Every structure is written in C-alpha cells, then in structure tokens.
Amino acid sequence: MRSRFGLKIALVAGVFLLCAWRVIGVNPNWDAIRQNLADNIALGLDLKGGTHLILQVQVQDALKAEADQTIDRIRTRLLRAGISYTSIRRNDPGSIEEADSIEIQLDGTPTDRVSDVRAILEEEAPSWLASSTGGSSFALGMRPSELLRLKAETLQQSMSTIENRINGLGLTEPVIQQHGRAEAEHEILVQLPGVSDPARVMNLLQMSAQLEIKKVIDGPFSSPEAARSQNNGILPANSELAHYAERGRSEWYLLERNPVVTGRDLRGATAGRDTQNPGAWQVAFSLSRQAGQRFGIFTAANIGQNLAVVLDRRVQSVASIESRIESEGVINNIDGQTESLDLALVLRAGALPASVVYLEERTVGASLGADSIRQGVRSAIVGVCIIVVVMLAYYRLAGINANLALFFNLLILLAVLSAFGFTLTLPGIAGIILTIGMAVDANVLIFERIREELRAGKAVVAALNAGFGKAFLTIIDTNLTTIIAAAFLFLFGRGPVRGFAVTLAIGLLANLFTSVFVSRLIFDLSMWRKRNLKEMSI
Numbered sequence: 087m088r089s090r091f092g093l094k095i096a097l098v099a100g101v102f103l104l105c106a107w108r109v110i111g112v113n114p115n116w117d118a119i120r121q122n123l124a125d126n127i128a129l130g131l132d133l134k135g136g137t138h139l140i141l142q143v144q145v146q147d148a149l150k151a152e153a154d155q156t157i158d159r160i161r162t163r164l165l166r167a168g169i170s171y172t173s174i175r176r177n178d179p180g181s182i183e184e185a186d187s188i189e190i191q192l193d194g195t196p197t198d199r200v201s202d203v204r205a206i207l208e209e210e211a212p213s214w215l216a217s218s219t220g221g222s223s224f225a226l227g228m229r230p231s232e233l234l235r236l237k238a239e240t241l242q243q244s245m246s247t248i249e250n251r252i253n254g255l256g257l258t259e260p261v262i263q264q265h266g267r268a269e270a271e272h273e274i275l276v277q278l279p280g281v282s283d284p285a286r287v288m289n290l291l292q293m294s295a296q297l298e299i300k301k302v303i304d305g306p307f308s309s310p311e312a313a314r315s316q317n318n319g320i321l322p323a324n325s326e327l328a329h330y331a332e333r334g335r336s337e338w339y340l341l342e343r344n345p346v347v348t349g350r351d352l353r354g355a356t357a358g359r360d361t362q363n364p365g366a367w368q369v370a371f372s373l374s375r376q377a378g379q380r381f382g383i384f385t386a387a388n389i390g391q392n393l394a395v396v397l398d399r400r401v402q403s404v405a406s407i408e409s410r411i412e413s414e415g416v417i418n419n420i421d422g423q424t425e426s427l428d429l430a431l432v433l434r435a436g437a438l439p440a441s442v443v444y445l446e447e448r449t450v451g452a453s454l455g456a457d458s459i460r461q462g463v464r465s466a467i468v469g470v471c472i473i474v475v476v477m478l479a480y481y482r483l484a485g486i487n488a489n490l491a492l493f494f495n496l497l498i499l500l501a502v503l504s505a506f507g508f509t510l511t512l513p514g515i516a517g518i519i520l521t522i523g524m525a526v527d528a529n530v531l532i533f534e535r536i537r538e539e540l541r542a543g544k545a546v547v548a549a550l551n552a553g554f555g556k557a558f559l560t561i562i563d564t565n566l567t568t569i570i571a572a573a574f575l576f577l578f579g580r581g582p583v584r585g586f587a588v589t590l591a592i593g594l595l596a597n598l599f600t601s602v603f604v605s606r607l608i609f610d611l612s613m614w615r616k617r618n619l620k621e622m623s624i
Contacts, residue, residue: 105501126504130511147440297349302392306337330401351377357426367426462515483623511585521593528601
C-alpha cells in the first residue's frame with residue numbers, strides 16, 4: 087500500500103517538475119517565463135499579426151493548356167495519317183466566367199475521310215465531345231464531367247503548390263484552405279502569421295514557375311516580324327516564338343513547341359553564385375532518372391545545336407550543346423540572391439497549373455495582436471481569481487485542493503502547447519478559459535458527492551472513497567463527450583477553429599488527471615496518519 091502511495095507521489099511530482107521546466111525554463115523569473123513561452127508557443131495571425139490573402143485561381147488557363155495539348159495530339163495524328171486540314175485552333179476564354187465555353191475548331195478536312203477524322207478525334211480527345219459543323223469541319227467541346235474534374239484538380243493542385251512554397255519559407259502554421267461559398271469561385275484563403283515581407287511572399291505565390299527546356303530552331307531575331315519574314319511570313323509547324331530580354335537586350339527565338347524537359351522532371355533545385363559571371367546568381371537543377379536518360383539521348387543527338395531555358399514563357403538563357411548532358415542543368419542571368427532563392431524554391435515546389443490573382447490583401451498589425459493577447463490573458467486571470475475566491479468561500483479547506491488542481495491543469499496545458507509547438511489563436515485562448523470552467527465543474531461534482539455521503543452518516547474516508555468513485559463515471563462521461571466534439575472540430579474545422587479544439591481537448595485530458603488523480607492524492611496526503619478523522623472541511 088505504501089509503495090503504491092509513493093508511486094503516486096513520484097508520478098505527480100515528476101509530471102509537475104517536467105511541466106514546470108517546460109513552461110518556466112532554466113531561469114525562474116517572470117521575464118524568462120515570458121520569453122520561454124514566446125519561443126515555444128506559436129501565435130496565430132490574430133495574435134501575432136501577419137498577412138491575410140484571398141487568391142483566385144484562373145482555371146481558364148488550365149483549360150486552355152489542356153486544349154493546347156489536345157490540339158498537338160490531334161495535329162500529330164492527322165499528319166501521321168496523311169489527312170490534310172485548313173486549321174485547328176481553340177477559342178480564348180479570358181475569364182473564369184467564360185471558362186466553360188472552351189472549344190476546339192477543326193476546319194478543312196477532306197470530305198471523303200470524315201470517318202477517319204472522327205476515329206482520330208475519339209481516340210486522341212476522349213475528354214471532348216466532337217460535333218460536325220459542316221461537311222469537313224468539327225467543333226469539340228469538353229465533356230461536363232471532365233470540365234468539373236479538371237477545375238477541381240486545378241484548384242487542389244494550386245493549393246498544394248502554394249502550401250509547398252510557403253512551407254519552404256519556414257513560416258509557422260500558415261492557413262491555406264478553400265475560400266468562398268461555392269466551389270465555382272475557385273478562391274484560396276492564405277493566412278501567414280508573422281510575415282515580415284508580405285510583398286516578397288505575394289510575388290512568390292503569384293509566380294507560375296513553368297520551366298521548359300526547348301530546342302532552338304532559329305534566332306535570335308530583332309522582332310517577331312523578322313522571325314516570320316525569315317520563314318516566308320509564317321512559322322514552321324510545331325514551333326513558337328519566345329522573347330528574351332536581359333540588360334537592355336531584346337531578342338526573339340524560334341523554338342520547338344514541345345519541350346525536351348519540363349519542371350515536372352526536376353528532382354531538386356538550389357540557388358548559388360554564377361561562377362562565370364561574378365556578381366550574378368544562378369539556379370542549378372537536377373533531373374529525375376527517367377528525364378535524365380531522355381535528356382541525355384536528346385543532347386547526344388544534337389551536339390552543336392542550341393537549347394533555350396524557358397521560364398514562364400520567357401527565354402531565360404540560351405546555350406550551345408557541347409556534349410551529352412544527362413542529369414543536371416543551370417538557369418543563369420538571375421539578378422540577385424533573393425530572386426535566385428525564390429526561383430529555386432518555386433521550382434522545388436512545382437509550377438502552378440494556372441495563374442492566380444489577388445482579390446483581397448489585409449495586413450494584421452502586431453499591435454492589434456498584442457492587444458488581443460492582453461485582453462484574453464486579462465479575462466483568463468479575472469476568471470481564475472473569481473473561481474479561486476468562490477471555491478475557498480464555499481468549500482473552505484477543500485477549496486484549496488480544487489485550486490491547486492486547477493493551477494496544475496493550466497500548467498500541463500501550457501507545457502503541452504509549448505512541447506508540441508501548437509499554434510495559439512484567440513479562439514484558443516477561449517478554449518483555455520472554457521477549460522478552467524470544466525476543471526472546476528469536475529471538482530464541484532466530486533465535492534458535492536462527498537458532502538452527500540457525509541450527510542448520510544458515513545465516515546470521512548468512506549465518504550471520500552464513495553465521492554470519488556461515484557463521480558468518476560460522470561466526469562469521464564462529460565469530459566469524453568466534449569473531447570469527441572473537439573476531435574470533430576479539429577478534423578473538419580480550419581484555422582482558428584482547430585486552435586480552439588486543440589486547447590480544449592488538451593485541457594480536458596489534463597482535467598481528467600488533475601481532478602480525479604491529483605485531487606484525490608492531495609486529500610490522501612492531508613489525511614495521512616489520521617486514522618480516526620471525524621470530520622473534514624468541505
């Protein structure tokens with residue numbers, strides 16, 4: 087019996103010392119405690135200040151890219167089958183509202199090969215519905231189910247890419263979630279606590295970072311007109327013009343439309359200084375094994391030709407292929423360290439499937455967050471003081487027991503928040519205040535049950551055993567149901583709602599330990615070696 091009693095004391099003392107060390111640190115003074123909590127407990131946007139952004143994903147860009155890829159597949163198959171045509175093009179929806187009108191038009195196919203054209207369209211464009219608009223013309227519209235799927239995938243991929251970029255900056259507990267009352271709005275909410283350079287972050291999020299390495303067919307040219315005049319006024323099949331502008335130079339290159347390597351083939355990217363151009367920066371990238379093999383075959387077959395590194399449809403650099411290249415490459419002509427670091431980051435995170443625009447941008451000042459902390463802490467202190475006075479007045483010496491358990495509960499809560507780096511928000515402070523009330527409620531249940539047993543004529547020890555035993559199931563029931571509710575809030579809630587759920591759940595779990603185990607141990611210690619105790623102050 088004594089060994090079990092000693093184990094209980096050792097357990098409570100160990101938990102108390104561990105939590106006190108986590109909260110107070112090694113220097114037991116008020117300033118050290120505040121600094122230790124500030125270092126270990128992350129604050130949310132409403133307490134720390136930061137940037138609040140609402141972005142809209144331009145899904146029409148993803149639909150146009152899908153249409154362009156489909157056109158390339160159809161054009162290749164028609165040429166391979168020896169089927170001529172006058173033109174194949176798509177329309178240009180310029181806004182989200184026009185996105186559903188995406189359409190491909192194929193004109194001028196031979197009338198005697200209509201069935202062959204239909205077979206090619208069904209095979210190369212299964213996501214599109216083809217309809218005849220004349221004897222030799224076809225209009226293709228995207229199937230409604232495919233349209234919805236592509237829009238949803240574009241939104242989800244944009245959120246994932248933005249999250250990867252923000253995590254690469256090392257920001258603490260950002261909020262990235264879908265915003266708006268309907269999915270058709272294609273909006274993303276981004277909250278960044280403690281951001282010191284919002285302009286840089288906004289530029290980072292808006293950068294598409296679509297990397298492509300393409301073969302140079304011809305160039306440079308002084309203008310697009312000069313490039314076309316060199317080719318009898320029209321561009322060769324499967325080619326495109328791309329602009330190069332750097333340090334006062336403005337040139338145009340004629341490139342193959344299909345890239346040899348894209349950003350999806352990257353394995354990694356790092357920023358560094360340009361060894362051949364002192365003062366300039368570059369980004370070195372490495373390719374995946376499969377892409378490296380493909381790139382090696384291409385470069386080996388095109389030694390002496392030029393390659394262009396294209397970033398967001400603009401030529402970043404042009405270099406001659408001098409030998410077989412497999413797994414590594416370099417992007418040159420980057421102005422500064424910040425630009426190179428950001429470019430390396432977005433290349434690692436991946437390209438956005440569509441451009442984004444800012445619908446709303448707000449900056450929450452740190453002073454407003456500090457005021458929220460002061461008000462929240464003040465309300466918690468006032469609530470605790472009132473509870474302490476009421477418990478002492480109503481339960482006398484037993485009230486000291488309840489107050490000790492309450493303070494121990496708060497100590498455990500702060501220690502867990504500090505140890506696991508949870509983000510504390512204003513709703514999280516509300517969860518702490520609610521936890522204080524729930525902790526006192528558990529003691530009230532136990533004390534009232536003990537009083538009932540004493541009125542029934544039971545001895546003090548028997549009344550304590552009965553009080554804790556009969557109230558135990560009630561306390562478990564009330565706390566467990568609330569913890570389950572908090573778990574659902576955490577699973578399905580976002581941002582501040584999850585902060586409220588976290589603090590509430592941790593506080594309730596601590597309450598089960600303090601109200602039942604610690605409070606009973608305090609009673610046992612107060613009655614130690616008092617075998618014939620006739621009454622107790624409760």
